[in-house]
Amino acid sequence: MEHLEGLSDPQVMVLVGRFDASALAEVYRRHGRSVYGLARRIVGDPAEAEDVTQEVFLRLWQEPARYDPARASLRTYLLTQVHGRAVDLVRSRTARARREEQEARRARDVSYDLEREVWDMALAARVADALEGLSADERAAIDLAYFGGHTYREVATLLSAPEGTVKSRIRSGLRKMRDRLVEGGVRDDDRS
Amino acid sequence: MTTARDQHHQVSDLLGPYALDAVDAEEAARVKRHLEECHRCRAEVDQLREVAAALGNTAEPPPEHLWDRIADRLGSPAGELGPGARYGERAGLAAAGASPLPPALERAGPPRHSRNRARPRGARQRHGRRAWTAAAMGTAAACAALAVVLGIDLSNANGRVAQLQTSLARQGPAAAVAAALASPGHRVVELHADDGARLAELVVQRNGVGYVVASSMAGLPDDETYQLWAKIAGQPISLGLLGSTPRAGAAFSLGTSVGEAQQLMVTVEPAGGVVTPDRGPVASATLS
Numbered sequence: 001m002e003h004l005e006g007l008s009d010p011q012v013m014v015l016v017g018r019f020d021a022s023a024l025a026e027v028y029r030r031h032g033r034s035v036y037g038l039a040r041r042i043v044g045d046p047a048e049a050e051d052v053t054q055e056v057f058l059r060l061w062q063e064p065a066r067y068d069p070a071r072a073s074l075r076t077y078l079l080t081q082v083h084g085r086a087v088d089l090v091r092s093r094t095a096r097a098r099r100e101e102q103e104a105r106r107a108r109d110v111s112y113d114l115e116r117e118v119w120d121m122a123l124a125a126r127v128a129d130a131l132e133g134l135s136a137d138e139r140a141a142i143d144l145a146y147f148g149g150h151t152y153r154e155v156a157t158l159l160s161a162p163e164g165t166v167k168s169r170i171r172s173g174l175r176k177m178r179d180r181l182v183e184g185g186v187r188d189d190d191r192s
Numbered sequence: 193m194t195t196a197r198d199q200h201h202q203v204s205d206l207l208g209p210y211a212l213d214a215v216d217a218e219e220a221a222r223v224k225r226h227l228e229e230c231h232r233c234r235a236e237v238d239q240l241r242e243v244a245a246a247l248g249n250t251a252e253p254p255p256e257h258l259w260d261r262i263a264d265r266l267g268s269p270a271g272e273l274g275p276g277a278r279y280g281e282r283a284g285l286a287a288a289g290a291s292p293l294p295p296a297l298e299r300a301g302p303p304r305h306s307r308n309r310a311r312p313r314g315a316r317q318r319h320g321r322r323a324w325t326a327a328a329m330g331t332a333a334a335c336a337a338l339a340v341v342l343g344i345d346l347s348n349a350n351g352r353v354a355q356l357q358t359s360l361a362r363q364g365p366a367a368a369v370a371a372a373l374a375s376p377g378h379r380v381v382e383l384h385a386d387d388g389a390r391l392a393e394l395v396v397q398r399n400g401v402g403y404v405v406a407s408s409m410a411g412l413p414d415d416e417t418y419q420l421w422a423k424i425a426g427q428p429i430s431l432g433l434l435g436s437t438p439r440a441g442a443a444f445s446l447g448t449s450v451g452e453a454q455q456l457m458v459t460v461e462p463a464g465g466v467v468t469p470d471r472g473p474v475a476s477a478t479l480s
Contacts, residue, residue: 005371021266028259029368029443036254046464050258057262071238072245079245087213127246145214146244152209153216164205171208171240178243 009074017064024061031075032057035082042086042149052085083146090149130180138173141166199226204233211240253432256439369395369403369441380405381456383475391475392438392458400450404434404442409475412436415463420444421473423455433465434458453479 004012004026012030015023035056039049056078060067067077131139137159144155152170156163203226209215210223227234372378377398383391391409396402409418418434431444438458446453457473 003371005368021263024266025259025263028262032254032259033251034249036258037250037252038248040252041248041250046255050255050261053254053258054262054265058265061266071234072242075249076242076245079248080241083244083248084213123246123249127249130243130246142212142247145209145212146247150214151216152214155214167205167209170212170214174208174211174240174243177247178239181243181246 010069013064013067013069013074016061024057027060027074028057031078034075035078038079039082039086042083042147043089048089049086052082052089055085056082087149126181127177130177133176133180134173135169137161138169138176141169142173145170200230200233203230204236207233207236208240211237211244253444255433256435256442368443369405372397372401372403373405379479381477381479383456383458383477385475394456394477396446396450398450400446402444402446404438404440406440407434407438409438409458412460416460417463417465418458418474419461419465419469421457421459421469422446422453423457424452426454428457428469430465430467431456433461436463455479 004015004023007015007026009027009030012023012026016027032053036049036053039052039056040046043049043052059081060078067074071077072080134142140159141152141155141161144150144158145152148155150158152166153163155161155170156166159166161169203223206215206219206223210220213220215223223233223237227237372395373380375397379396381394381396381402383394385391392407393405394402395405412418414436417436418438420431420434421428422431423429431446434442455476455478457476459469459471459473461469461471
């Protein structure tokens with residue numbers, strides 16, 4: 001018997017494009033945890049993470065055609081969207097609020113690791129393995145930029161490194177990770 | 193004068209930071225403009241973003257009310273599908289014992305004739321939800337555009353869609369739980385209190401995904417939540433929060449540890465949940 005659960009992400013998105021709310025519910029069921037998880041990790045505050053998550057899903061509902069399955073899996077697309085929104089929000093905060101937030105975030109990271117273990121152990125292991133392949137400098141630059149929401153200029157200041165160096169560390173680090181992940185056969189789309 | 197080549201050079205330098213949203217607004221606009229023309233850079237950004245997404249793929253169950261909040265904003269003009277209508281629909285489901293899917297499904301309306309499937313959705317929209325979006329985008333145009341983007345032949349897809357919507361309508365909102373209960377190799381787990389009272393029933397599928405089938409756990413004050421745990425190799429691992437009033441259909445996942453879990457249990461914790469339970473379970477089940 002066929003129902004939404006048996007459809008691929010792009011097929012479900014066709015239904016979302018036809019204003020089928022149950023299809024959006026299915027997208028939420030598949031990817032809501034990841035979207036909220038990343039929002040929470042970057043913005044910290046649960047209420048703000050909810051706002052960001054809501055914004056991402058409403059945008060998907062209003063502009064489903066912005067998602068191009070030829071360019072990315074739906075999970076990647078949604079995580080890219082939520083990351084952009086979350087970072088905008090973090091940047092709109094005052095410097096002090098940001099610092100406090102980041103300290104609080106560090107204290108919470110333990111629980112994220114536990115959750116991760118349960119939800120996505122295989123992928124997490126591959127990502128951890130891919131991170132292993134980076135130099136400490138590359139890892140620090142990527143971590144501050146991606147999870148800290150800093151621009152590469154801010155990262156350069158934080159690490160006392162030239163801007164050009166930080167730019168290339170981010171790029172080379174990501175490329176190395178990609179090579180490792182591709183080698184391990186990991187892509188983040190769970191359905192074909 | 194800046195040649196296209198120079199521009200490519202300057203921008204390609206920014207691709208890494210751009211993929212992580214680590215550029216300022218002016219740079220982001222510059223990269224974006226370049227990506228519209230440059231195939232190669234666009235492909236690289238796509239690849240780098242895939243890596244970033246793998247890095248950021250950290251799951252955390254969102255609060256239960258979040259989907260309701262989103263569903264409420266899908267374009268329903270106030271009053272058209274008010275709480276009365278919604279809870280009216282839900283009342284029938286409550287009798288069936290479970291409402292496992294997000295409310296949008298519950299509100300998806302009565303079964304429709306499958307031969308209407310090929311027509312643009314707006315034409316047969318029951319509740320006028322999303323009317324404003326449809327007006328803004330042009331429903332038919334939006335569908336057509338999406339079909340082109342997705343490279344999917346709508347005339348073929350429609351048969352499939354018709355089938356699945358009919359089966360959904362037939363199954364009703366208990367579909368996820370029903371499907372789990374019908375899946376090969378599933379297990380039904382009853383959680384009992386110390387005094388032997390049966391407090392909840394869960395279904396766990398072979399792939400590790402499970403749902404609350406029924407719960408009679410008492411409602412908690414707002415600042416507390418039920419938290420579900422699996423004991424794996426003697427260690428309690430959080431499977432997520434069930435909220436202050438666990439609802440049928442709440443989903444959780446044991447992931448690949450599904451075969452290794454020795455025990456499932458529920459504790460009462462402060463609203464945000466805890467990393468390690470320091471209180472004893474209010475309900476538990478030993479898995480054989």
